[in-house]
Amino acid sequence: MAVKIGLLGLGTVGTGTAQILLDPTGRNPLLEEITISKVGVRSPDKPRQVELSEGVITTDLESIVNDPEIAIVVELLGGLEPARSLILQAIANKKHVVTANKAVIARYGDEIYEAANEAGVYVLLEAAVGGGIPIIKPLKQSLGANRIVSIIGIINGTTNYILTKMTSDGADFGEVLAEAQQLGYAEADPTADVDGLDAADKIAILASLGFAGRVKREDIYCEGIREISATDITYAEQLGFVIKLLAIAQGTEGENSQQLELRVHPTLVPKNHPLASINGVYNAVLVEGKPLGQVMFFGPGAGAGPTASAVVSDIMNIVAILKSSGTNNNLDPLLSCVHQHFCQITPIEAINTRFYARFLTKDLPGVIGYLGTTFGDHQVSLESVVQIGFQGELAEIVVVTHYVREGNFNTALDEIRNLEAIDSIPSIVRVL
């Protein structure tokens, strides 16, 4: 007996998903046992790139999550509402859910997984992070034998495209953003991407899986790439780095318990680091575990085909379980969400990191001494101080620190800012 599914949304990913399901030849035979029963859309008369049987398309989204014949609801609407309410309604009706919606899961994962556990249904979300890259299921199923040390990802294709282009062309942010918008790599309102919000949604999900605890989305420190200049990219290059927007989840031993550092920000990445060569719209996630060591997952982080590949893999996963298990089974503990506590997130001031900072100064010899002394007073030890160029009358000094407590670094910077000889501090970027 075929398993009936309902799709919410028929945009690019929805269309890609339907195209795979309607053309199973040469793919896994399990696809032949899946029927698209209903597809919910806003505009029923819009031309579509996929041919659906008559009566399949509807504008009544609620009729899909309430349809007793539908076993799996596939939510591809994006955005918070009505996605959240429809997911919850589907769960209440004991339907399994597949979603690509990182924003809803990062904010309401809590509520959604509690409801799903109670109803005994799965909520799978492989497509929510890294597009077509298998990363959610490997974290759940393949890496669980490990103590996870860190998860570091380039998980926003738009910003990686912009930074790659800025690096290759020596162009400035605004210029490349406009071009990315024209090419369809960036949205008209690019906020979610360039300010790091999308990456923060995604690292919230990965951290929650890797470190087995819930994550409050608002606890994630988040800094975008608007302030990155061509100048900094050039200086970084000279120092042996490329600049990437990284999403970082890292376990640290707190005073009383396991703590988690959770942050999204532009980062100087050493050129020989595996993430340094991930360019363009590609995504990559580097997971370090004990005793595993480092593994990296790399691939297309967005796009109709890759994302649909991940969506369909989740559908197949549920269908496989439905076909192999009897009724009245418990949820597979590796595929469901069993943790209940919240991770303790280290405040950004308390993290230890290295910094790159660029200063514009008037009085060069005096300033170098002063920088050293002031940083030293606040336990900030410098790895290098380089006078790297001039901008008009002003000398440009670049400093790279050793690992420092972020709070100490900031206190030192506040003092330095007040010095008469310091014209400005145009950039501060963390170093991996």
Next chain:
Amino acid sequence: MAVKIGLLGLGTVGTGTAQILLDPTGRNPLLEEITISKVGVRSPDKPRQVELSEGVITTDLESIVNDPEIAIVVELLGGLEPARSLILQAIANKKHVVTANKAVIARYGDEIYEAANEAGVYVLLEAAVGGGIPIIKPLKQSLGANRIVSIIGIINGTTNYILTKMTSDGADFGEVLAEAQQLGYAEADPTADVDGLDAADKIAILASLGFAGRVKREDIYCEGIREISATDITYAEQLGFVIKLLAIAQGTEGENSQQLELRVHPTLVPKNHPLASINGVYNAVLVEGKPLGQVMFFGPGAGAGPTASAVVSDIMNIVAILKSSGTNNNLDPLLSCVHQHFCQITPIEAINTRFYARFLTKDLPGVIGYLGTTFGDHQVSLESVVQIGFQGELAEIVVVTHYVREGNFNTALDEIRNLEAIDSIPSIVRVL
């Protein structure tokens, strides 16, 4: 109720596996529900790096596969026998099997999966390919929505270490092999690694999963790295390539049906290709699918910790299914082996590839013309002909072809070999 497992073998991987299972804190809570019931070894008095309860260690391997209390048998003996017989006996006793044994699965997968399907048990083998890299489960579960186009891997750490070292040090094969043997990266008898046999076992397994058909191990064309010289690595470098031992499975449209190219050989890889930067003992597998595009999995391809991580993930996977499903269920079609037919393998003479060939010649101007004509007579079109150096009196000419049918290239070479002006053809390497 804890699930009882029996380990066959307590070498490096067996020890790593036991260490994870005996120290579950901070890992997936499912590990706490697994008990090591028996461990079969050859030498019971050997000192071990893991503390097992009294009575757990036994030299009677059959008592493990016949123990009615044991639900999962973990085979970490390596080699063909007694591994094969013990696996089959465990299956006959309706025990699930986890194995890291690529040699047994590549040769007897057929027999083993038929028995497993009949008995209704799983045989999982994540550790058999790519050590700690999750690749088997992603191929089964996450990429099944795709039509797989190709699977290309660097899946033997020993040869990758040797080639990397030859490249960085300009050293010759024999020299680096001796060093690798001292460091424990190569075995005293390096045949399985350096002649490509281990990689062939592994690509047989990956191809079978990706292309959903059984593979006859003896159909795989296999060429090792003994003939690769420092000279060729240098020339490859000048032409923009690095030399890697690749295992390649590639679908092609045959005259009547879907065909599969399946081969292991040293290959010139363009420097900007994702596999070109995989160095040392690391492994990587690049999978291309439609509509997915390319994804790459990268990580430590061997070693106690990484391999044990994969072994334990398989054990956890089975335990999760045992705990969630009722009794009398069917096998999950994504985790079991459902295909029955054999893939049709294209003979090596019929594949299309590019070639790099190095000639030592006496009469330079005459030979270049002759090479062009003879290759042309056999539909071999040349991308470049470079006179690249001298060895004593002999001129060294390097040729890179466009895509050619391998059989045509060989026929042309046979003619060229007979020319008086050709001293020898020291190297022929395929180009990706």
